[in-house]
Amino acid sequence: MSDSRGSRSIAEITLVHPELVLTPTIEAVPEMESELEYQTIAAPGTYYLFFKVTGDSFDPFEAALATDPTVSEPTVIIDGGEFRVYRMRLTSAERLVLPEAAALGLRILHATSGRGGWIATLEVPALETLQAFRAYCRDRDVEFTVDRLYHANEGEQEASPLYGLTPVQRETLRLAYERGYFEEPRDASVEDLAAELGISSSAVSSRLRRALEALVANTVAR
DSSP states (O other), X not given: XXXXXXXXXXXXXXXXXXXXXXXXXXXXXXXXXEEEEEXXXXXXXXXXXXXXXXXXXXXXXXXXXXXXXXXXEXXXXXXXXXXXXXXXXXXXXTTOOHHHHHHHTOEEEEEEEETTEEEEEEEESBHHHXXXXXXXXXXXXXXXXXXXXXXEETTSOSSOTTTTOOHHHHHHHHHHHHTTTTSSSXXXXXXXXXXXXXXXHHHHHHHHHHHHHHHHHHTTTO
């Protein structure tokens, strides 16, 4: 598989390992959504990562963060009310796998917490490159699952392959649709969706609100 003129190959993958960055916090407070903004090397072997965290459970999130062995020195650099941007120092780069994806030639479009680990959306120049990255992850015992592999036309939003939705927002919105949440009368409640997703009702409401806002912003509002 290689890029053809006018199209791009996009892979959505899930990476899971208990020692992946922020995984203990993600598992402790699954209703909070963490998005990797960017990372920087301050010195050889010293990584600082920036995460945008969204939700309404910041106190439990920061309590879990304080005991998370994968990061240290968490600092809030932006407080936007419903979201905060944190700077954190990575304690070990042993399972920091996404830089290897970039080194292999995969372009990282998006990385969001979910499914017990990280959901990454990558632009793929060739199937062999994706296979090489999978082998790299599995050599480090990182579970690697390809959830979607598709072609995207040039001109689509590069950072958000599908209407500006994060993978977690899309998953929540799809589940709500499939279970009849948007029917009248509703076949499923927020509580039903929360039980199936394993998160709080307020987290489901927040995800649905942000997902619908993204849909409107990237469709009707345009």
